[in-house]
Amino acid sequence: MDQFPLPDWCRALLDPQDEHGKRRQLLLQAAFDVIAEAGFEGLRTRSVAARAGVNIATLHYYFPTKQDLIEGLAQFIGAKFVSIHGPRPRPSGHPALDRLRQEFSDARYYVAHEPKMLLVMQEFAMRGKRDPMVQKVVDQMHFYWRQGLEQMVLDGVASGIFRTDIPPQELLAILMSIFSGIAITGGDRIGEIERVTETWILSSKSRKHSRRTGAKK
Amino acid sequence: MDQFPLPDWCRALLDPQDEHGKRRQLLLQAAFDVIAEAGFEGLRTRSVAARAGVNIATLHYYFPTKQDLIEGLAQFIGAKFVSIHGPRPRPSGHPALDRLRQEFSDARYYVAHEPKMLLVMQEFAMRGKRDPMVQKVVDQMHFYWRQGLEQMVLDGVASGIFRTDIPPQELLAILMSIFSGIAITGGDRIGEIERVTETWILSSKSRKHSRRTGAKK
DNA sequence: TTGACATTCAATCAACTGATTGATTATATT
DNA sequence: AATATAATCAATCAGTTGATTGAATGTCAA
Numbered sequence: 001m002d003q004f005p006l007p008d009w010c011r012a013l014l015d016p017q018d019e020h021g022k023r024r025q026l027l028l029q030a031a032f033d034v035i036a037e038a039g040f041e042g043l044r045t046r047s048v049a050a051r052a053g054v055n056i057a058t059l060h061y062y063f064p065t066k067q068d069l070i071e072g073l074a075q076f077i078g079a080k081f082v083s084i085h086g087p088r089p090r091p092s093g094h095p096a097l098d099r100l101r102q103e104f105s106d107a108r109y110y111v112a113h114e115p116k117m118l119l120v121m122q123e124f125a126m127r128g129k130r131d132p133m134v135q136k137v138v139d140q141m142h143f144y145w146r147q148g149l150e151q152m153v154l155d156g157v158a159s160g161i162f163r164t165d166i167p168p169q170e171l172l173a174i175l176m177s178i179f180s181g182i183a184i185t186g187g188d189r190i191g192e193i194e195r196v197t198e199t200w201i202l203s204s205k206s207r208k209h210s211r212r213t214g215a216k217k
Numbered sequence: 218m219d220q221f222p223l224p225d226w227c228r229a230l231l232d233p234q235d236e237h238g239k240r241r242q243l244l245l246q247a248a249f250d251v252i253a254e255a256g257f258e259g260l261r262t263r264s265v266a267a268r269a270g271v272n273i274a275t276l277h278y279y280f281p282t283k284q285d286l287i288e289g290l291a292q293f294i295g296a297k298f299v300s301i302h303g304p305r306p307r308p309s310g311h312p313a314l315d316r317l318r319q320e321f322s323d324a325r326y327y328v329a330h331e332p333k334m335l336l337v338m339q340e341f342a343m344r345g346k347r348d349p350m351v352q353k354v355v356d357q358m359h360f361y362w363r364q365g366l367e368q369m370v371l372d373g374v375a376s377g378i379f380r381t382d383i384p385p386q387e388l389l390a391i392l393m394s395i396f397s398g399i400a401i402t403g404g405d406r407i408g409e410i411e412r413v414t415e416t417w418i419l420s421s422k423s424r425k426h427s428r429r430t431g432a433k434k
Numbered sequence: 435t436t437g438a439c440a441t442t443c444a445a446t447c448a449a450c451t452g453a454t455t456g457a458t459t460a461t462a463t464t
Numbered sequence: 465a466a467t468a469t470a471a472t473c474a475a476t477c478a479g480t481t482g483a484t485t486g487a488a489t490g491t492c493a494a
């Protein structure tokens with residue numbers, strides 16, 4: 001959505017200049033679609049080639065093995081994930097609160113406009129359990145996400161906008177659980193969850209910020 | 218662990234008398250193990266038969282098609298899921314709080330002693346998206362779980378042990394998100410999450426109950 | 435014993451699947 | 465023009481996979 005600072009490890013994948021890179025992306029997008037529809041369970045190199053409109057041998061020209069294709073796609077969606085965001089919430093004057101609301105905005109955006117992304121992400125998270133190369137990328141993304149949230153929590157507690165009677169690490173743990181839960185439960189009720197989260201996490205003296213004027217459509 | 222009241226739809230599956238039923242369960246357990254190790258992605262009828270120590274044709278005698286095996290397993294783990302629980306928490310005098318702590322106890326127990334169960338459950342949840350018959354069973358379990366939590370929330374709010382300034386449906390939504398999150402994030406930090414949850418959810422006048430004397434090993 | 439039924443398995447089938455081969459075409463370089 | 469390189473594809477291979485067949489084995493009642 002907006003421009004966010006991207007981590008180093010994902011820049012190269014998102015702006016292809018050469019034909020070779022574009023062709024690669026076409027195949028990766030095809031693989032993405034196939035997995036979104038049929039899961040890893042139904043991922044066939046032939047399906048990917050057919051969807052991309054190329055011969056099966058051409059696919060193997062760009063990705064010598066199926067595993068190469070999968071690892072390439074892991075990088076691809078990893079890069080996409082950190083570059084796609086929901087609309088920025090109206091600034092509240094408190095960076096930590098803005099960051100929290102951004103997280104919910106992202107969640108809403110993915111559920112509404114990029115459901116395939118969440119689905120494929122889940123597929124990769126599960127595959128990672130049996131595929132070290134995939135797990136590496138998953139861990140990378142998870143670390144990046146966790147780091148951002150941790151910074152938010154520390155900032156929020158330090159600045160007094162978040163309640164200070166709960167250790168930051170505990171806040172971080174439950175927030176991560178909440179957002180992970182949203183991603184898999186499909187994300188109905190995000191509105192309710194956001195309201196409760198703010199009620200819970202904001203310090204009593206900062207409750208005046210607790211509600212925005214209206215929800216974006 | 219303890220005896221819990223079981224819903225009707227899962228009794229028949231758990232106490233086999235006849236040889237036929239036992240053989241069936243042996244095959245289902247084998248399928249469970251294969252999925253736990255390789256996911257649906259790696260589920261092969263031959264692997265299941267081999268692990269059960271029977272001929273592939275014998276498997277097809279009990280489960281004419283692979284789909285039959287999968288649906289049978291869905292019922293099987295559905296039944297197991299409602300019958301396996303963590304140890305009962307020490308009674309606090311408040312049913313709703315006991316129920317909440319039971320939920321965390323269950324979460325701990327599954328993470329520590331039945332990690333395969335959580336893994337396979339996730340596999341089925343994902344497969345359900347492309348398999349209506351599986352989804353039916355998944356929905357059944359989800360509904361059963363949700364209903365129990367909803368009852369807890371309503372009870373907790375009505376009895377005043379839970380804070381009353383948050384609508385019950387919002388409490389329910391975020392609690393489900395939290396527990397879903399725990400199940401997939403692997404469940405480290407359950408202790409922290411439980412502490413924060415109680416801090417958040419208990420009404421101010423009932424905080425004296427908020428901590429137990431010690432955590433079970 | 436005989437016959438009906440349930441259970442098991444070796445052998446096999448047809449379709450699928452990841453990957454390779456060898457030829458062909460397009461583009462760029464000398 | 466001649467040569468090299470990149471890209472593409474039809475055809476094919478070897479191994480896999482869900483499922484079937486038909487024979488063998490066991491069990492129990494008549």
